[in-house]
Amino acid sequence: MIQNLLSIAGSDPSGGAGIQADLKTFGALGCYGMAVVTALTAQNTRGVLDVYVPPPEFVATQIDAIFADIDVAAVKIGMLATGAIVEVVAKRLAYYNPRFIVLDPVLAATSGDALAASDVAEAIVRQLFPLATLVTPNFFEASRLSGHVIAADQAGMRRAAALLHARGAKAVLLKGGHVQGPTCDDLLFDGASYRLYSAPRIGAEEAHGTGCALSSAIAAYLAKGLPLAEAIDAAKTYLNGALAAADQLTVGHGPGPVHHFHELWRR
Template identity: 55%
Template sequence: MTATALTIAGSDSGGGAGIQADLKTFSALGVYGCSAICALTAQNTTGVQGIFPVSPEFVGQQLDSVFGDIEVHAVKIGMLGTPAIIGAVAAGLRRWKPRHVVLDPVMVAKGGDRLLQEEAVAALTQELLPLATVITPNLPEAAVLLGEEHVTDRAAMPGAAARLQALGARSVLLKGGHLEGADSPDLLLHEGEEIWLDGRRIVTRNTHGTGCTLSSAIAALLARGLPLPAAVHDAKRWLEGAIAAADGLGIGHGHGPVHHFHALWPHLEE
């Protein structure tokens, strides 16, 4: 049976993040991708020029259409935007009960534009975190969810991850990319175990969509049957390759996208 994954997120007209990045990631990792679009954005590598939310009722209709016909092996959740849309997504997940839910609490775009209304943070925490197999916040997003200053050193990450887990998520992947230094450590808190995933910091301005891409890669690998620690490990390594190859794309004038098909496109030139 073909592995399938559903992304529930916003559209990025520039193609580097959101629904577009998720579907590229699913395809690159050998998974059939479906989508439920929660918002349209006018967006490119320089920033977000406009946001148009989809009605909560239509979000729910998209979910019912996909789940009612296609066996979904994993779900990735990204930009939702408003409390009403969060409620519609939570209701849909409760109706259809997918096995794996990867929640990326998208709040701010790479250029600094806010993608989640402030009043929606409480809805996200109360309604979706308890439904998540794993949440994948970066340090600033974790701070917003916890209502505290974000941690600035590796030693403080386990405490923050534990406090996030106490909010209801089964597992937490706390991403340390905002720390200073040559390393980019991530921490997976899973079934009482702290699993560190170390990685080198790749110097590039082309990192648009990295959070979307990592969470959708985890969902894709869960859909293929990998256990969560292995899915997180392999997704991080695959993303490192996509970031390392990003400068070769030459897309846009701002923060360009990562190279989702870095393992495929070079072979097309032979």
């Protein structure tokens, strides 16, 4: 059976991040992708020019339309631009209660441009942390969500993951791409134990949309029946392949996208 996966996120017209990256990842991993658009961005690989945010009521109506008609195996949440949108997303997902929710708390673009209002981080903690199967922040996002400055080292990763779990996250995958070293390490904490996922640093850690691809891949593998730790392992393998093949693409003049379909195009 082909699983139906829903992305609730912003649109990136350049195709490297947001719902476009999520849908590509879902498709590459054999799932049927759907999308609820929370924001329209005008951006490319070099930065964000503008953002249009739809009314929260329309975001809610999109979610209702999907769940009223389609069996959703897993949900991935990305960019939520305002606290009001966080609230309606949380209320609708609490009502429909999907089995898996992977929350990628996007607060800024790869370029550094802000993508969320100042009230979003706290709203995510209060309203979405209790619903999410997994939260996947980077160091910047972990600092905003925890309210603490996080050191970019292994000790800082453990502290950040514990802080976010204490704030209500069931499980945290702290992305360690900003930690210097020959490997790129992510740390999972589920409240009971830590697990480190280590991979060689490929040299494309600033690629556009890596977080979107990773969180979407985790959602896909959860929907396919893998336990959380194994779903993360499989998603990391997928992302590493997409990063390694990124140089096959010629998209833009800034940090380019990962190659979401690297396995299919190689055949």
